[in-house]
Amino acid sequence: MTVKQQRLAVAFLVAIHMLLLLAYTLPQAMVPAGLLSLGQRYTRPLFHQQWLLFAPDPPLCSCQVQVGSPHGVWQPVMPPGAPYLRERMARPLADHVQEQIAQGDTILMPILEQALRNMSRDLGLEGDALRFRSVERCIVNVDRPGERTSRTTVLRTAVP
Amino acid sequence: MTIPWSSIRLLRITIHMWLVGYLLSSLPAAEWLWVYPVSPPLPGPPGPFRFLTHGFQTWLPPALALPSVFALVLLAVYPLIRRSRWWISFVIWSLFTSLMNHAWLAASGGHQLIANVLFWLIFVPHREDPLGFSLGWRSQLKQVAGSTAFWIIRLQLLLAYAVTGVQKLTGEYWLGGQAVGIVSTDPDYGPAFLSDMPQLSMVLTYATLLFQLLFPLAVWWRPTRWSWMALGVVFHLSTGVSFGILDMGLAFIACYPVWFTDTASKAWLSFAKRTQPV
Numbered sequence: 001m002t003v004k005q006q007r008l009a010v011a012f013l014v015a016i017h018m019l020l021l022l023a024y025t026l027p028q029a030m031v032p033a034g035l036l037s038l039g040q041r042y043t044r045p046l047f048h049q050q051w052l053l054f055a056p057d058p059p060l061c062s063c064q065v066q067v068g069s070p071h072g073v074w075q076p077v078m079p080p081g082a083p084y085l086r087e088r089m090a091r092p093l094a095d096h097v098q099e100q101i102a103q104g105d106t107i108l109m110p111i112l113e114q115a116l117r118n119m120s121r122d123l124g125l126e127g128d129a130l131r132f133r134s135v136e137r138c139i140v141n142v143d144r145p146g147e148r149t150s151r152t153t154v155l156r157t158a159v160p
Numbered sequence: 161m162t163i164p165w166s167s168i169r170l171l172r173i174t175i176h177m178w179l180v181g182y183l184l185s186s187l188p189a190a191e192w193l194w195v196y197p198v199s200p201p202l203p204g205p206p207g208p209f210r211f212l213t214h215g216f217q218t219w220l221p222p223a224l225a226l227p228s229v230f231a232l233v234l235l236a237v238y239p240l241i242r243r244s245r246w247w248i249s250f251v252i253w254s255l256f257t258s259l260m261n262h263a264w265l266a267a268s269g270g271h272q273l274i275a276n277v278l279f280w281l282i283f284v285p286h287r288e289d290p291l292g293f294s295l296g297w298r299s300q301l302k303q304v305a306g307s308t309a310f311w312i313i314r315l316q317l318l319l320a321y322a323v324t325g326v327q328k329l330t331g332e333y334w335l336g337g338q339a340v341g342i343v344s345t346d347p348d349y350g351p352a353f354l355s356d357m358p359q360l361s362m363v364l365t366y367a368t369l370l371f372q373l374l375f376p377l378a379v380w381w382r383p384t385r386w387s388w389m390a391l392g393v394v395f396h397l398s399t400g401v402s403f404g405i406l407d408m409g410l411a412f413i414a415c416y417p418v419w420f421t422d423t424a425s426k427a428w429l430s431f432a433k434r435t436q437p438v
Contacts, residue, residue: 001297001300006300010304010307010308010311013308017308017312018315025319030326045205045206046209046212049272051324054343055324055328056328056329056334057331057333058343058346062348085192085193088265088266089265091348114200122192142333143338145338
């Protein structure tokens with residue numbers, strides 16, 4: 001193989017890889033359906049990535065999931081002052097819950113319910129009698145983002 | 161088709177330092193990440209690769225997650241002091257990716273970036289072949305694989321910035337100049353004082369957008385490369401500290417050496433050697 005052939009091989013392999021990564025990561029509306037499907041099949045198993053932090057827009061509502069004891073006391077599933085990686089796990093969980101609520105669904109998906117129960121474990125709260133709710137603080141006017149109103153949604157669990 | 165070997169050496173060092181730093185910093189939360197994980201098991205993607213990327217959900221006993229963290233720290237340190245082998249890089253990638261997917265609720269784009277870079281580093285030789293690469297088909301194949309992996313790592317970094325920029329263009333509040341104001345008043349992020357400075361928030365919104373969209377061009381073009389990467393360091397450290405995602409910011413910074421010239425990398429390496437404790 002000559003040096004020129006080696007260069008061509010490298011350019012070809014790099015171009016194909018990047019094209020399929022772009023098909024997977026760019027907004028779906030920009031990618032033809034066939035290429036999108038190919039990109040998903042190629043990228044998902046080994047090269048999964050998504051670059052959606054605060055994109056396409058930051059959320060207008062912050063969200064905290066709270067757990068309620070059988071005695072009616074509510075507290076955040078993540079206690080303040082937890083190690084940073086533990087604390088961070090509450091964010092994607094709240095995001096997923098928020099997405100569900102936005103779609104009009106207040107029955108927790110089993111995987112989210114399991115994660116919330118795991119998170120509540122260290123609060124000394126376990127068992128079927130636990131209840132969850134989301135407390136959102138939402139911007140009313142984007143030009144005055146500091147003014148937010150509260151909205152509470154009771155989440156239903158598979159175990160009533 | 162020359163690979164800047166000093167840049168690759170420096171990249172390997174920064175990536176492995178990130179890995180060691182991340183794993184050690186995860187230990188205070190080990191109980192929730194690795195021992196009794198908060199993240200419920202995910203099935204992983206279909207196909208045989210899930211045995212490599214989702215080891216703890218497929219064949220590795222979850223009880224081995226914490227010992228794997230310590231094993232991975234040792235494996236990540238090894239190439240920094242001794243010449244490594246491709247299979248060590250392979251084990252490092254597979255273990256890190258499996259741990260990342262085991263604690264998927266704590267993972268971020270930074271983890272995904274590192275996982276991708278670790279994968280491609282398997283194919284980049286640990287040092288230049290002293291005999292050159294033109295002898296025999298095996299050497300040529302190694303050269304093609306190494307160069308391909310090197311260029312994919314380079315472009316992967318640019319793609320991350322470009323894609324997040326393009327994604328933001330499809331929204332409403334980045335183009336409207338309100339995005340940073342919205343994020344800063346979110347109690348999970350901050351800094352809240354920006355809400356009292358709408359003009360500054362607007363400038364920061366457009367500056368972020370421009371920084372991310374222009375990153376690929378500015379880094380590709382040598383005259384602007386250093387200044388844009390310096391901006392990147394400031395951007396990632398400030399957002400990392402204020403949003404509580406420092407590990408994500410440092411993951412991006414750890415990838416920057418892949419765009420260093422060989423001369424600059426040699427200077428960084430000799431500086432690091434001089435400042436090493438005796």
